[in-house]
Amino acid sequence: MSDLKELYQEVILDHQKHPRNFGSLSDATHRQEGYNPLCGDRIIVYVKLLNNRIEGIAFQGSGCAISTASASMMTEAVKGKTIEEAEALFHAFHELVTGKPSETSACGKRPPLGKLAVFSGVREFPVRVKCATLAWHTLRAALMGWQGTVSTE
Amino acid sequence: MSQLSAPTLRSLNNPPTPAWSPEDLREEFPILQRLVRGRRLVYLDNAATTQKPRVVIESLVRYYQELNANVHRGIHYLSERATEAFEQTRRAVQRFIGSRSAREIIFTRGTTESINLVAWSFGRQFLKSGDEILITHLEHHSNIVPWQMLCQERGTILRVVPLTPDGELDWMAFERLVNEKTKLISVAHVSNVLGTVNPVREIVRVGHAVGAKVLVDGAQAAPHLPVNVQELDCDFYVFSAHKMYGPTGVGVLYGKEELLEAMPPYQGGGDMIASVTFERTTYNVLPYKFEAGTPNIADVVAFKAALDFLDQLGMEQISAYEDQLLHYALQALDEVPGLVIYGRPQYRCGAIAFNLDGIHPHDLGTILDQEGIAIRTGHHCAQPLMDWLGVAATARASLAVYNSRQDIDELIAGLHRARMFFRL
Numbered sequence: 026m027s028d029l030k031e032l033y034q035e036v037i038l039d040h041q042k043h044p045r046n047f048g049s050l051s052d053a054t055h056r057q058e059g060y061n062p063l064c065g066d067r068i069i070v071y072v073k074l075l076n077n078r079i080e081g082i083a084f085q086g087s088g089c090a091i092s093t094a095s096a097s098m099m100t101e102a103v104k105g106k107t108i109e110e111a112e113a114l115f116h117a118f119h120e121l122v123t124g125k126p127s128e129t130s131a132c133g134k135r136p137p138l139g140k141l142a143v144f145s146g147v148r149e150f151p152v153r154v155k156c157a158t159l160a161w162h163t164l165r166a167a168l169m170g171w172q173g174t175v176s177t178e
Numbered sequence: 179m180s181q182l183s184a185p186t187l188r189s190l191n192n193p194p195t196p197a198w199s200p201e202d203l204r205e206e207f208p209i210l211q212r213l214v215r216g217r218r219l220v221y222l223d224n225a226a227t228t229q230k231p232r233v234v235i236e237s238l239v240r241y242y243q244e245l246n247a248n249v250h251r252g253i254h255y256l257s258e259r260a261t262e263a264f265e266q267t268r269r270a271v272q273r274f275i276g277s278r279s280a281r282e283i284i285f286t287r288g289t290t291e292s293i294n295l296v297a298w299s300f301g302r303q304f305l306k307s308g309d310e311i312l313i314t315h316l317e318h319h320s321n322i323v324p325w326q327m328l329c330q331e332r333g334t335i336l337r338v339v340p341l342t343p344d345g346e347l348d349w350m351a352f353e354r355l356v357n358e359k360t361k362l363i364s365v366a367h368v369s370n371v372l373g374t375v376n377p378v379r380e381i382v383r384v385g386h387a388v389g390a391k392v393l394v395d396g397a398q399a400a401p402h403l404p405v406n407v408q409e410l411d412c413d414f415y416v417f418s419a420h421k422m423y424g425p426t427g428v429g430v431l432y433g434k435e436e437l438l439e440a441m442p443p444y445q446g447g448g449d450m451i452a453s454v455t456f457e458r459t460t461y462n463v464l465p466y467k468f469e470a471g472t473p474n475i476a477d478v479v480a481f482k483a484a485l486d487f488l489d490q491l492g493m494e495q496i497s498a499y500e501d502q503l504l505h506y507a508l509q510a511l512d513e514v515p516g517l518v519i520y521g522r523p524q525y526r527c528g529a530i531a532f533n534l535d536g537i538h539p540h541d542l543g544t545i546l547d548q549e550g551i552a553i554r555t556g557h558h559c560a561q562p563l564m565d566w567l568g569v570a571a572t573a574r575a576s577l578a579v580y581n582s583r584q585d586i587d588e589l590i591a592g593l594h595r596a597r598m599f600f601r602l
């Protein structure tokens with residue numbers, strides 16, 4: 026049970042029940058769909074990008090507690106950040122939940138994770154890493170202007 | 179429709195008393211003796227694969243220690259013995275499903291390959307543009323995708339029988355959809371999600387009346403119900419060893435002999451030929467025509483131990499016991515607040531799909547797993563059925579002979595704890 030409490034921390038359960046920035050964004054400049062074929066979860070991330078900065082962000086979709094809370098907290102964490110800052114945060118978050126160095130770990134310092142640190146329990150549950158990273162992969166794809174649906178597989 | 183569910187009916191009206199208890203059976207499965215996350219293992223993912231009894235594991239070991247050789251070609255002692263053991267399983271399968279001849283039993287890698295074999299060989303030989311293939315809305319992807327691939331290639335049309343709100347085949351719609359263009363009906367005997375037992379004998383009768391052939395996907399039926407392919411009169415019956423206490427990597431394709439004779443080989447290679455020159459190859463006789471290359475000998479040999487195990491327990495007894503346990507589980511699940519069971523078919527076996535209001539099945543699976551309770555969560559390789567249910571995913575508990583009321587009680591207690599955890 027202690028691992029479970031570590032995984033489903035209060036903040037995570039709160040964001041699952043009351044997701045922030047949930048809905049669409051009428052003036053979005055980027056829209057990206059993400060899909061986790063393992064569980065069938067789908068997410069759409071909307072981004073309003075202005076001068077390389079994330080001015081607005083929202084998400085829609087239905088998923089498990091981990092993926093919903095992760096999407097919700099991601100929107101809070103990256104709002105107002107530049108693309109580069111969001112990218113650095115993605116790598117820091119990825120390292121946190123996988124417990125492994127990210128692909129660009131050689132490229133310098135990681136930004137502080139702040140509230141996102143509550144996801145540290147995910148690393149004890151390897152099958153749930155994709156739930157925690159679905160929103161982030163989708164955001165990255167949106168910022169890079171990818172075509173089609175991004176998949177966790 | 180009624181005679182189709184004969185096994186279930188018989189078991190309800192006159193339940194044969196098993197000469198075994200699930201607690202005794204549990205002892206026969208080494209893996210069920212281990213702890214998972216420090217807890218007694220409650221294994222309720224049997225529709226994905228069943229655990230293996232000691233006799234099957236020992237048979238595998240014995241094969242490699244005492245018999246191993248290639249089959250159907252060696253002149254030496256071991257090859258002779260291995261061939262004999264391999265062919266004994268074929269005859270055991272023949273008896274198990276009541277087919278006319280062992281020539282009608284083809285070994286494959288699994289149910290999926292069996293269906294692909296029929297799609298490739300029967301489909302390309304007998305189906306043409308404008309012909310219709312009929313499946314149902316509750317099929318596993320393995321009974322959808324091979325037909326879609328065939329349709330793309332041949333211009334054949336795929337039609338889908340809808341379900342009633344209870345999760346049964348919509349019989350009126352089925353009868354409307356069957357017509358003289360219907361050349362093949364491919365249907366699950368038992369749904370891997372809802373547990374629905376389809377009236378396959380009636381489906382066969384209706385199909386044959388318009389000249390259609392009928393394939394029955396028995397992957398979820400063979401472990402739970404007595405199956406007799408001559409009584410069903412189906413043209414093809416396919417299933418997997420690993421879902422019925424046997425090893426992974428072995429499937430069966432039963433086909434009526436005259437049909438299999440008329441079908442071209444699926445793959446070319448060794449064992450499936452009679453003679454080869456660079457100008458011309460003549461094919462081997464049934465069943466070898468469809469078994470190119472060295473087969474999965476060890477697992478086929480060990481599959482016989484699984485069939486003997488099932489024979490000893492008795493399929494009638496298994497069916498009756500599991501039916502009681504299933505209804506015990508359904509009743510207990512119905513009492514859990516906020517729990518929705520998907521599908522209320524009159525005749526069912528094996529699987530129960532459900533969701534708990536306020537908890538995503540993926541979270542539920544993780545929480546139960548922490549207590550050593552193994553269930554399946556996700557779309558169960560049946561996404562069209564998930565769309566029909568209007569959900570992305572469900573939880574699924576599925577039964578086997580070694581499950582007892584204790585397993586169900588532990589599942590229910592786990593569900594209550596999950597609700598508490600999520601403050602529901």
